[in-house]
Amino acid sequence: MNLDSKIPSGPLAEKWTKHKFDMKLVNPANKRKYTIIVVGTGLAGASAAATLAELGYKVLAFTYHDSPRRAHSIAAQGGINAAKNYQNDGDSVYRLFYDTVKGGDFRSREANVHRLAEVSANIIDQCVAQGVPFAREYGGYLSNRSFGGAQVSRTFYARGQTGQQLLLGTYAQLSKMTSNGGVTLFNRKEMLDLVLVNGHARGIVTRDLITGKVESFAGDAVLLCTGGYSNVFYLSTNAKACNVTAAYRAYKHGAGFANPCYTQIHPTCIPVSGDHQSKLTLMSESLRNDGRIWAPKKAGDQRSPDQIPENERDYYLERKYPSFGNLSPRDIASRSAKEACDSGHGVGPGGRGVYLDFADAIKRLGQKVIEERYGNLFEMYERITGENPYRVPMRIYPAPHYTMGGLWVDYNLMSNVPGLHVLGEANFSDHGANRLGASALMQGLADGYFVIPYTLGHYLATSGQGKVSADAPEFKQAEQEASERINKLMNIRGKRTPTSFHRELGLLMWHKCGMARNEKGLQEALDKIPAIREEFWKNLFIPGSGSEFNQSLELAGRVADFLEFAEVLCTDALHRNESCGGHFREEYQTADGEAKRNDADFTYAAVWEYAGEGKRPVLNKEPLQFDNVSLSVRSYK
Amino acid sequence: MKLTLDIWRQKSANAEGKMVSYEVDDISPDMSFLEMLDVLNERLLEKGEDSVAFDHDCREGICGMCSLMINGMPHGPERATTTCQLHMRKFHDGQRITIEPWRASSFPVVKDLAVDRSAFDRIVQKGGFISANTGNAPDANAIPIPKKDADIAMDAAACIGCGACVAVCKNSSAMLFVAAKASHFGHLPQGQPERYERVIKMVEQADAEGFGSCSNTYDCEAACPKEISVRHIARLNRDYLRASLFGE
Numbered sequence: 093m094n095l096d097s098k099i100p101s102g103p104l105a106e107k108w109t110k111h112k113f114d115m116k117l118v119n120p121a122n123k124r125k126y127t128i129i130v131v132g133t134g135l136a137g138a139s140a141a142a143t144l145a146e147l148g149y150k151v152l153a154f155t156y157h158d159s160p161r162r163a164h165s166i167a168a169q170g171g172i173n174a175a176k177n178y179q180n181d182g183d184s185v186y187r188l189f190y191d192t193v194k195g196g197d198f199r200s201r202e203a204n205v206h207r208l209a210e211v212s213a214n215i216i217d218q219c220v221a222q223g224v225p226f227a228r229e230y231g232g233y234l235s236n237r238s239f240g241g242a243q244v245s246r247t248f249y250a251r252g253q254t255g256q257q258l259l260l261g262t263y264a265q266l267s268k269m270t271s272n273g274g275v276t277l278f279n280r281k282e283m284l285d286l287v288l289v290n291g292h293a294r295g296i297v298t299r300d301l302i303t304g305k306v307e308s309f310a311g312d313a314v315l316l317c318t319g320g321y322s323n324v325f326y327l328s329t330n331a332k333a334c335n336v337t338a339a340y341r342a343y344k345h346g347a348g349f350a351n352p353c354y355t356q357i358h359p360t361c362i363p364v365s366g367d368h369q370s371k372l373t374l375m376s377e378s379l380r381n382d383g384r385i386w387a388p389k390k391a392g393d394q395r396s397p398d399q400i401p402e403n404e405r406d407y408y409l410e411r412k413y414p415s416f417g418n419l420s421p422r423d424i425a426s427r428s429a430k431e432a433c434d435s436g437h438g439v440g441p442g443g444r445g446v447y448l449d450f451a452d453a454i455k456r457l458g459q460k461v462i463e464e465r466y467g468n469l470f471e472m473y474e475r476i477t478g479e480n481p482y483r484v485p486m487r488i489y490p491a492p493h494y495t496m497g498g499l500w501v502d503y504n505l506m507s508n509v510p511g512l513h514v515l516g517e518a519n520f521s522d523h524g525a526n527r528l529g530a531s532a533l534m535q536g537l538a539d540g541y542f543v544i545p546y547t548l549g550h551y552l553a554t555s556g557q558g559k560v561s562a563d564a565p566e567f568k569q570a571e572q573e574a575s576e577r578i579n580k581l582m583n584i585r586g587k588r589t590p591t592s593f594h595r596e597l598g599l600l601m602w603h604k605c606g607m608a609r610n611e612k613g614l615q616e617a618l619d620k621i622p623a624i625r626e627e628f629w630k631n632l633f634i635p636g637s638g639s640e641f642n643q644s645l646e647l648a649g650r651v652a653d654f655l656e657f658a659e660v661l662c663t664d665a666l667h668r669n670e671s672c673g674g675h676f677r678e679e680y681q682t683a684d685g686e687a688k689r690n691d692a693d694f695t696y697a698a699v700w701e702y703a704g705e706g707k708r709p710v711l712n713k714e715p716l717q718f719d720n721v722s723l724s725v726r727s728y729k
Numbered sequence: 730m731k732l733t734l735d736i737w738r739q740k741s742a743n744a745e746g747k748m749v750s751y752e753v754d755d756i757s758p759d760m761s762f763l764e765m766l767d768v769l770n771e772r773l774l775e776k777g778e779d780s781v782a783f784d785h786d787c788r789e790g791i792c793g794m795c796s797l798m799i800n801g802m803p804h805g806p807e808r809a810t811t812t813c814q815l816h817m818r819k820f821h822d823g824q825r826i827t828i829e830p831w832r833a834s835s836f837p838v839v840k841d842l843a844v845d846r847s848a849f850d851r852i853v854q855k856g857g858f859i860s861a862n863t864g865n866a867p868d869a870n871a872i873p874i875p876k877k878d879a880d881i882a883m884d885a886a887a888c889i890g891c892g893a894c895v896a897v898c899k900n901s902s903a904m905l906f907v908a909a910k911a912s913h914f915g916h917l918p919q920g921q922p923e924r925y926e927r928v929i930k931m932v933e934q935a936d937a938e939g940f941g942s943c944s945n946t947y948d949c950e951a952a953c954p955k956e957i958s959v960r961h962i963a964r965l966n967r968d969y970l971r972a973s974l975f976g977e
Binding site for chain 1: 740741757759760761763764767768771774775777778779780782784785786787788789790791792793794807809810814815816818839840843845846847849850853854855857858859860861862863864865866867868869870872873874875876879882883886887889890913914917919920
C-alpha cells in the first residue's frame with residue numbers, strides 16, 4: 093500500500109502557503125467540465141459541495157436523509173475552536189496546533205494539524221458572513237468560552253446549538269448553489285458502493301430509499317464526507333442512521349482504514365436508563381466550565397446527593413488534575429468516571445453514573461446566569477430524566493461519541509485510492525488518538541471550505557483520466573452486485589431483527605473494546621464477532637421487499653457492514669500494545685492508572701488493508717515524524 | 730404500562746391508508762415515545778409483520794427529522810418538546826394514543842408515518858441564504874452586532890425545520906417556517922443586501938408548494954418544539970409589504 097503522506101517540505105508554518113502555490117490549478121472555464129460526487133451533507137460535505145460549486149465545478153451531492161439539514165453535525169452543542177485570540181489570553185495558531193497535537197496524544201500529523209489551526213480563523217469569518225448567529229457580548233463583539241484540554245478561551249458558540257447553526261450555515265450555502273444549478277442534490281439516496289475505473293474512484297452506486305431503485309453516478313472524483321462509526325457500539329451519541337458503510341465499502345476496494353481503535357468516549361452523557369435504550373444523549377462539555385464532577389467518597393453510598401456533606405464528596409478531577417480540573421480532556425475525564433464507578437463509587441441505577449453539580453455555580457453566579465448559559469441543556473436533561481438539574485445534580489456517564497480513526501488520507505485529503513477524497517470525521521487525519529472538544533466542527537469546515545477546494549483541483553489537473561459514464565461496465569457490475577446483496581439480505585427470511593444483531597454486536601464491543609481494553613477481551617471479541625455475523629446471514633428477518641421504503645432493509649445493510657468492520661477495529665486495538673488517547677489498554681498504564689504510550693514502537697498510523705473475505709486485514713504503517721513538538725507524557729496535572 | 734395505539738398505516742404514497750390498532754404492554758415510563766414505537770416494531774417483526782415506518786434520527790430534539798401527530802397534536806402534548814424527547818411518563822397506564830403522520834398535502838406521505846418535507850428545502854433554495862462565497866469574508870469582529878439583535882436572530886435560527894407549524898395549521902401554512910428564516914437573516918447586518926428579495930422569493934415558493942396563507946391563530950407558535958415566536962411572522966409581513974409596495 094502506497095502511504096506517501098505528501099507533506100510539503102519547508103518550515104511547519106510555511107508548508108500550506110508553499111503547497112498552495114505549488115499545486116496545479118484548473119482554469120475557471122475548465123472547472124465546469126468536471127463532475128464531483130460528494131457523499132454526505134454534514135459540515136464537511138455541504139461546505140465542500142457549496143464551495144466547489146462556487147468555483148464552477150459540477151457537483152452531485154448525496155444524502156440518505158430527507159434533507160441535507162438533518163446531518164448529525166447538527167447535534168454538536170458546545171462550540172468551534174479558532175485561534176483568533178480575541179480574548180487576548182495568549183492564544184495563537186501555534187498554541188492551537190500544540191494543544192491539538194498534545195490532546196491527540198502525539199498520534200497525529202504535525203503538518204495537517206498546523207494547517208487546521210491556520211485556517212481556523214477563516215472559518216469563523218466565513219460563518220459570520222453567512223449569518224451564523226454566534227453568541228456576542230454587549231459591545232457587539234464575539235464571545236468565547238473554554239473547552240477541555242485548553243487553557244485559553246477560543247471556543248465560539250451559538251448557545252448550546254453551535255453544530256446546528258454551523259450546519260444551517262453550510263446548508264444555506266448548499267441551497268444557494270442548488271438553486272443556481274451548481275449542485276444537484278439527491279435526497280434519500282444512500283451510497284451502497286464505490287466504483288473504480290482504471291484504479292481511480294469514478295463514481296458510486298446508490299439505492300433510492302423511497303423506490304428502492306439501485307443506480308449509479310459517474311464523475312471525476314468522489315468525496316466521502318460520511319462521518320464516523322461510533323454506532324458500532326450500538327449505544328452511542330450518534331444519530332440512529334450514522335454508519336460505516338460508505339467508508340467500509342471504500343476499504344473493501346483498497347482504501348486503507350487508519351487507526352480504527354481510536355474511538356472517543358465522551359465523559360458527559362446521560363446514563364442508560366434500561367434495556368429499551370435506543371441511543372445516548374450527550375450533555376455538552378461546556379457544562380464542565382461551571383459544573384463540578386464528583387462521586388461519594390464512600391463506596392456504595394446510597395444517600396441522596398443533598399444528604400452527602402461536602403467533606404464526604406470526592407471531586408476527583410479537581411483532586412487528580414488540579415491545573416485542568418473539571419476541564420481535563422475527554423479521554424481522561426471518561427476513564428476517571430469509569431474508575432469511580434468500577435470501584436463502587438458510582439451513583440444512580442446500577443451505579444453507572446457520577447454527579448455533575450451546579451450548586452456552587454448557581455450560588456456564585458445566580459440561577460439566571462446559569463440559565464442563560466445552559467438553559468436548553470438543563471431543559472433537555474429534565475425532559476429525559478424527569479429530574480430538575482437546578483435542584484438535583486445531573487447524573488452523567490461516558491458514552492461513545494466520536495471516532496478519530498477513519499480512512500487514511502494524505503495531506504491533500506486523498507486516500508490511497510486515487511480520486512477518492514475523504515473529509516471530516518470520516519478521515520483519520522487531524523485528531524490523533526483523542527479529539528479535543530470543539531475541534532470536530534473546526535475540522536469538518538476546514539476540510540470543506542478551505543482545504544479540498546485547493547487540493548482537489550491539483551488532482552483533477554494531474555490525474556490524466558478521461559471521461560467515464562455510468563453506462564461503463566464497471567458501473568453496471570457494481571450495480572448488479574449491490575442488487576444481489578440486497579436480494580441476499582431479503583431472502584434470508586429468518587427470525588431475528590436487524591436491531592437485535594446490532595444490539596448484540598454493540599454490547600460485545602462496549603464490553604471488550606470500549607473505554608478500557610485488554611488482550612484477552614479483544615481476543616474474545618474477535619472470536620465472537622464471526623459467530624454473530626454467521627447467525628446474521630442465516631437468521632435475519634426483513635419484511636416487505638427491496639423495491640419500497642424499507643427501514644429494516646436500510647438498517648440490515650448497515651449492520652452487515654458493522655459486523656465486518658468491528659473485526660478490523662478489534663484487530664487494531666489488539667495490535668496497538670500501548671495506551672494512548674481514546675485507546676486504553678489495561679496492560680499499559682502507569683502506577684497511578686494513567687495511559688502509558690510506547691513511542692519507540694508505536695509512533696505510527698496503523699493503516700489496515702483489506703485482504704479478502706475471511707482473511708485478517710494487513711497492517712501498513714505510516715511513521716509519524718515530530719519535528720516541532722517533543723513527545724512528552726501528556727500531563728494535565 | 731399497557732397502551733392501545735391507533736396508528737395510520739399506508740403502504741406507499743399512492744396506496745390507500747387506514748388506522749390500525751395495536752396493544753402494547755411492558756412499556757417503561759422512562760422510554761421515549763420513539764423507543765415505545767421501537768418496542769412495537771420489534772414485536773411486529775418478530776411476528777413476521779411489517780414494522781411501522783416513521784422518520785427519526787438524532788433522537789435529541791435537534792435534527793428535525795421526527796414528527797408524528799400524537800392525539801392530534803404535532804410532537805404530542807408536551808410544550809417545547811419534539812417527539813423523540815417526549816417520554817412515556819407523560820402518559821398513563823391504559824391510555825389510548827392516536828398516532829398519525831403530519832397532515833398537509835404539501836407533505837405527502839412516503840409510508841405510514843413518514844412524510845416528504847422536501848418542499849421546505851425548495852423554499853430555502855429560493856432565498857434562505859446570504860450570498861457569501863467562501864473566501865469573501867472580512868474579519869468576524871469587523872462588524873459588531875448588538876447582542877439584542879444577535880439574540881433575536883438566534884431565537885429565529887433555532888427552527889429545526891420539522892414542519893410541526895404546518896401540520897397544526899388549519900391552512901397548512903408554512904408562514905412560521907418562512908418567517909423564522911427571513912427574521913434570522915433580517916436581524917443581521919450581513920443579511921441586509923438581500924433582505925427584501927429573500928422575503929418575496931421565499932413566500933412565492935411557499936405559495937407554489939401549496940402551503941396555505943396565515944390567518945393569525947398562532948397554533949404554530951404553540952406547536953413549535955423550539956417555541957419560535959409569531960412575532961417573526963409580523964416582521965415577515967412588514968418586510969413583504971414594504972418589498973411589494975416599494976419594489977425593494
